[in-house]
Amino acid sequence: MKEKKMKKQKLYTNTKSIDNEGLKIIKLLLIVALVIGIVYLVTAIVNGEIKLNKDNEKEEVTTTIQREEIIAGQTLNRTDTEYYVLMYNFTSDNASLITAIKDKYVALKKLPVYIVDLDKAFNQKYIVKETETIIEKPKTISELKVKEATLFKIKNNKVTERITSEEKIKTTIKNLTK
Numbered sequence: 752m753k754e755k756k757m758k759k760q761k762l763y764t765n766t767k768s769i770d771n772e773g774l775k776i777i778k779l780l781l782i783v784a785l786v787i788g789i790v791y792l793v794t795a796i797v798n799g800e801i802k803l804n805k806d807n808e809k810e811e812v813t814t815t816i817q818r819e820e821i822i823a824g825q826t827l828n829r830t831d832t833e834y835y836v837l838m839y840n841f842t843s844d845n846a847s848l849i850t851a852i853k854d855k856y857v858a859l860k861k862l863p864v865y866i867v868d869l870d871k872a873f874n875q876k877y878i879v880k881e882t883e884t885i886i887e888k889p890k891t892i893s894e895l896k897v898k899e900a901t902l903f904k905i906k907n908n909k910v911t912e913r914i915t916s917e918e919k920i921k922t923t924i925k926n927l928t929k
Contacts, residue, residue, distance in 0.1 A: 819857075821865045823877040827892050827908045831863050837920070838867040838877075839900035845917045849900065852924045859928060869897070887913055 795801040821829075826836045839849055850866075857864050867874055879885055879896040888910045889895045895910075902920045904912035914923050 819864070819866055821867060822871070823867045823869075823874040823895065824892055826865075826867070826895060826903065827889075827905065827910075829863075829865060829905070829908075833904075833906045834863040834865060836865045836867060836903040836905060837900075838869055838874075838897050838903070839917070839920075840870050841868040842870055843900070843917070845900075845921075849917060849921065849924075852921055852928075856924050856928050861927070869900075 792801065796803065821836070823838065826838075837849070837853055839846060841850075843849075853864055853866070869875075869878060877895055877897060879898045883896055885896050885898060886894045890909065897915075899915055900917045900920055902912075902914040902923060903910050914920055
């Protein structure tokens with residue numbers, strides 16, 4: 752009988768030590784999770800992901816729709832009765848100067864000015880090839896071809912004036928701003 756009691760006691764103490772080890776593991780896991788949580792919170796506060804101030808109102812984000820840049824195929828179909836279309840390479844050496852002069856004219860709120868980036872792939876078909884000729888005042892969009900920076904004056908969806916070369920364009924726009 753004593754042997755049975757001793758076996759039970761050994762079994763009971765083994766179970767007890769297993770329970771104690773299990774509790775130790777659980778406590779250790781909870782402590783590790785708590786430390787990770789604290790580190791995350793501190794990092795989030797420092798990075799600004801979490802704000803502690805009460806001014807947590809949403810900041811207004813204003814969006815503007817850009818209507819100034821068009822593709823070359825839209826040159827003759829604007830809703831305005833009279834406007835300019837300025838076609839040039841946006842990455843050329845004089846691009847920033849042309850843009851500044853154009854912006855100065857636009858600020859005067861005279862005729863609208865639309866811009867076309869000749870670098871973009873969908874505008875490439877409007878750049879004249881060696882075998883093609885340039886029609887000075889194209890009547891349809893399929894006749895529209897440019898070789899270099901070009902300023903078109905459009906009235907009633909027809910080209911009324913064509914100015915080529917960056918220098919002539921700068922001079923023309925400067926004259927329009929006077």
